Amino acid sequence: MSARRIRISLEVNGEPVEAEVAPRQHLADFLRETLGLTGTHIGCEHGVCGACGVRLDGAVVRACLTLAAQADGGAVETIEGVSDSGEIADLQAAFEKRNALQCGYCTPAMLLSAQELLLENAAPSREEIRDHLSGNYCRCTGYHAIVDAVEETARQRRGGPA
Amino acid sequence: MTERTSPLSALDRPNSYIGRAVPRPNLGRLLEGRGQYVSDISLPRMAHVVFVRSPYAHARIVSIDAADARKGKGVVAVVTGAELANVCTPWVGVLTHLKGLKSPPQHAIAVDRACWVGEAVAAVVAASRAEAEDAAARVLVEYEELPVTADMDDALAAGAAPIHPDFGDNIAFERRLDVGEVDAAFAQADAVAEAEFVFARHTGVTLEARSIVADWNPGEQRLTVYQGTQAPHMMQNIIARHLGLAEAQVRVLCKDVGGSFGIKVHVYADDMATVALSKLLKRPVKHVADRVESFLTDIHARDHRCKGRVAVRKDGTILAFEIDDRTGIGPYSVYPRTSAIEANQVVNLVGGPYAVKNYRARARVAFQNKNVTCQYRAVGHPIACSVTEGLVDRAAAAIGMDPVEIRRRNLLPDDCYPAESAAGMKFEALSHHAALEKILAMMDYEALRAEQARLREQGVYRGVGIASFIEVTNPSAAFYGVGGARISSQDGAAVRLDASGAIVCQTSITEQGQGSEAIIAQVVATAVGAPLERVRVILGDTDNVPYGGGTWASRGAGIGGEAAWRAGRALRDNILSVAAAILQTEAAALDIAGGEIVDAEGHARIGLDEIARIAYFRPDTLPPDFQAELIATRHYAPRKFPFAFTNGVQAASIEVDVRTGFVKLLRHWVVEDCGRVINPQLVDEQIRGGVVQGLGAALFEHCRYDERGQMLNANMADYLVPMAGEMPDIEVAHVETPTQESELGAKGAGEAGTAGAAAAVANAVNDALAPFGAVISEIPLTPELVLRAIGAIS
Structure with missing residues (x-):
């Protein structure tokens, strides 16, 4: 070398x-x-x-x-x-509330991918969320809870009830 | 039956955390990237090991020339199998209760022969992983290729050359079972359906690969091992035994684990080599498998071919099941749980949900020159469930009965318990019919059938599949202990009141993301009467937790949870004794609620913080003959039943694109009964995650090998796993039949999702393909298989 x-x-x-x-x-x-x-x-x-x-x-x-x-x-x-800047604090809170992570190994990048989607699409459908996160492998959750958490964050950011 | 006594009321009282979906306490750090996985650990003077691996499935190691590699930058050592055998003794993966199971001694690094592609033949230790890899490429190994036996049927064929010549054949284990009058049942049948079911070999694909850091400190003669493992005490025992140390000299620490699913409960040669290298080199050594190594050396699972027959009467009564199962396990039975358990489970579980008295089974376990197989999530269950449910659907088709109706007529009645299956499995109490009716309502079965018929007229092929299942949880010593393995079937918990009035629980179960910390905290908070946020759970450290089995086979909540419950109740009693001494009343007149000692009217009298202050700092104010004991330890192992069986049912709605052969998963439903639900959200997520692992097996996952024993798709681009885009939403519901064996009443839930998902999908695909007269008995259900089945390609 x-x-x-x-x-x-x-x-x-x-x-x-x-x-x-x-x-x-x-x-x-x-x-x-x-x-x-x-x-x-x-x-x-x-x-x-x-x-x-x-x-x-x-x-x-x-x-x-x-x-x-x-x-x-x-x-x-x-x-x-x-995390330190607080930019995705709401997304992290939604993941916690929905138990959208188990071992947590995929989670940091999953959060960044979800945030990327939410910045470009304020009201993604479940299918769009699934599609956008399809490059992030999660072996634990089966994805359903992750989709829920992202959907919930989008709704709250649009001014929906917490 | 255990009588239900006062503690049960505590489970249900208003401030109980049992049955509540509280968030897991350990999520904050994981969400911020502040977890500590083994791959994150770095110690002073730590070196990295990389293994030189056999490129041949079977070869004699003629010579190893490491002279050039030793000159590599940063190289600490190059070590062969023969050299490492002086530090670490070989092991044999057998258990005495699996009669006849045989396996040869296996070394941490192959000594004179490699038996699968990927088996380590030398170790290179260097200052960095990259430098170790550079040097590994410079190790010259001369091999003499030996005949390769890759296929299980070739291995089992009469006259096949034995991979291990001393054994005379390639049969590692064989089991036969013959119950009732099987031949007579088939003779009386109005219809017989049969198939050969093929289950591809697949693997766990934990996102964090197997990782270990071993730190032998000659100064204190102690080995500290950081490992992502499900069973720290088992590893402590095995590491000590094979390195010639006392158990007390070995500490196993398990911090955050990036996925496990059974992959990280076994003894791997790489791990033993790493601990041995640390001892040899007197410094910390780290090994983190890369993805190719994971595919080639993480245990694989399944790889079964199972012939099955079912005998049925016109009225739908199932008379008998018969199976003949073969499986290939690689060249060694994995230590210490063995590679015969999955086939053994298949024999145990086939036909299990049904009231069928006649059952014949044979299982053969073959050595072959592929990577080893062993216990992965839902061991044996998906095979037994797919065979059973596939046969039940075929029987229904043979007599022209709806798949739901045949199940209604044969599932064990909900009022028949305790009951025993034909295979001898003992069921304390199950709820097959309640679960079936519940799922039919959830999915609106009749509406789905109507929609299916309507769409079929438009050339859209949808299918509905149903699979009932039983699930082994809370294993007693019957699983491993009776076979001589030092794998504990009991767990312990120590619960204490600290000096600030907070509660600390040390438990022997481990956390790999299931939520062990959360449910133990819920159980302890409820048992003591403390607020959840005042409970801290410590786990994953053999120096600091009671002895116990760990987390596998869906035992954490049922066994570890029960130990925590009993320890918490004992601490509560101790605290009340202190309170009674302080308040000059009887303990029986007091209770603890919300962290306060309350009287019979529920009025707060004194806080836990004040109890702690007095007990720890002003014991002089307590009666002279009174000593406060503010820690309590309890252990628990199930004794009445070998396993706490649970049950459930899954259903899948799918659509087959008959032009491309692609199967689209539309919806998936699960109803399961894990007894008392401690945290409904965590149970649901265990089910969902398990389902998706089963869906991966159903549609995608396959460790493909060629006839020379080369794995062809040992990377994540070619080995397909379920991603978000292909997976459906999964609806989960429960029936709750608590086990009476424990006070908590919890059974396990970790296997259920994986147990039945593939069977439901396979039945749904065959339902969709019925107009073509096509029936597929193989998973994964690839587009090619589908197109072949409907005659679109040949």
Whole structure:
């Protein structure tokens, strides 16, 4: 392996980060191992399960298919960031109330995907919710409760009763 | 029958948390990405192990040259099976009550022969996972290929070369059962239906792969193991035994677990190698399987071929069932629960919901050169249920009876209990008919049939399928203990009042997302009379919880919950003794409600915080001969019944696209009876999650192998799992028949969803395809199978 390192400069959860990374290191490993942001989970490392979803410049991406070097100059948001900012507090509360997670391993990326949908569609149908979340594998819940929680959050954001 | 005494009233009193859908206390951290899974753990000086794995299904290891690999950057060690055998002894996965079960010794790393693709042949330990992988590619292994026996029927064929020559054949286990007058029953039948049911091999696909961090500290001669496991005490015993340590030298810690479903209750060679490497190298060693390794080495399950026959009279009376089941388990029976349990369960469970006295069964378990199989969620249930319910539907078709009607006529009557099945399963009390009637109302069966008929005229092929089932929960020592395995069938709970007046419960059951922490907190809060938010639950640490079995086979609520209930009631009595001493009254005149000691009129007299203050800081103010005991420990194991059977029924509405062969799941219903429901939301979600695992088996999941024993789809793009888009909403309802064996009355609910989902879907697909005269007896129900069945392709 080449010992060459790439210098990157990016923003992670609103904080500036400077680092030297191996060319082959993917963003999920960088976030988890270098920055200690272990809320980003690794499930398959080939872009199918969706557990490693993070926001890069506003779009949810697979951190296992994104090299850390590709994030140079970008802004990354992880579950830790959107939790601390309160951006998805209502969605998280709906997940808790509806028990829309069991082991919780898919949950951080599931929340980011759901938030992505809710930002672009204020009134998604159950089918649209299922379709949008179809890149996020959950082995525990069977999805029904997740769809309920997302639907409920959309309703509340539209001004419906809590 | 146990008499129902005063504690039961406490279950139902106004401030009871039993039966309430309170949120789980551990969700906050998981929702914020602040959980701690084993893959998140990093220790000082920790190294990472990667395994060099056999690319052949059967090969002799001629030589291993690690010289080049040892020069790799960051490499700590390269260790072969022979070297590791000096640290970790081999094991044999047999149980004495499964008579005749045989299996050869298995090593943590293969010593001279690899028996499946993916078996580890060497370990590379390095400073990082990436460096270990780099070096692993530089380990040169010379193999001599040996004949491969991949297919179970090839393995069982007369004259087949035995994979383990000392055994003489490839039959790991065989069981026969012959009850009643089976031949006479078939001779008397008006109709006989038969089929060979094929169940693909599939696996658990936990989203977090198997992970372990082992930390041998030579300074204190102790091994700390962080593992995502369902059975910490079992692992403590096994690790100690095979590393030559005392159990007290091994601590197993189980924090958050990213999915388990039976996958993480077994002893894996990789895990034993990792703990052995930590001992050998005197530093922490971590192993996290990648997805390919998960597919090649996580236990697989099912892979059954089962011939079945049913004898029926014109009036719908089922006279007999007969089955002949074969399964392939890979080259070893998995330690310590063995790989014969699933076939054994199939024999136990076929025909179980029905009042049928004549039953003959044979099960054969074959060694083969594929990955091992073992217990995965709903062990044996989906096979037994699909065979039974498939045969019942075929019997109904043979005599021209509606599938619901034949079930009404044969399900064990709700007033017949206690009862016993033909296979000898003992049922304390089930509710098949109540469940069936309830689901028919939920789904509006008649309306569905009318809609089906209407749409069929338009060329739309919809089907409705029904599957009744029984479910094994709350296993007693009959499961493993009697066979010599040190797998505890009892659980313990220690409940204490802390110095602030809050309650702490240490329990031996574990949490993998089912909600163990929540239901234990609900049970303890109710038993003591404390507010739920004042109860904290500690689990998953052999240094800090009572000894017990853990969470598997749907035992957490029924067994662990009962221990917690009894410990909570005992603590309540102890607290009332202190209160009585303080208030100078009789304990019997007091109660605890909402965290306050109340008198007979319900008036608050003193808070739990004040009781704690006095007992811990001013014991001098208590009577001189009185000692407060503010911790209570209780254990519980079921004794009267080997298992607490539950029952239920599932129904599926599906549509088959006869041009493409795709099956669309429209709606799915479940009614089940897990006894007393502690938290209805958690039970419903257990059912839903279980159903979807069964739906995956029904439509998608298949570990495909070629004849050389190569797994062809060991990745998540090619091995299909259910995703949100394909899954239906799932309606769940309950009948509650509490077990009288325990005070709490809870049975398990973890297997029910998976037990019957595939059977309901398969029956629905065959119902949809009836106009084509097509009947499919194989899962997964792929488009190709459907198109072949209706003759669209050949």
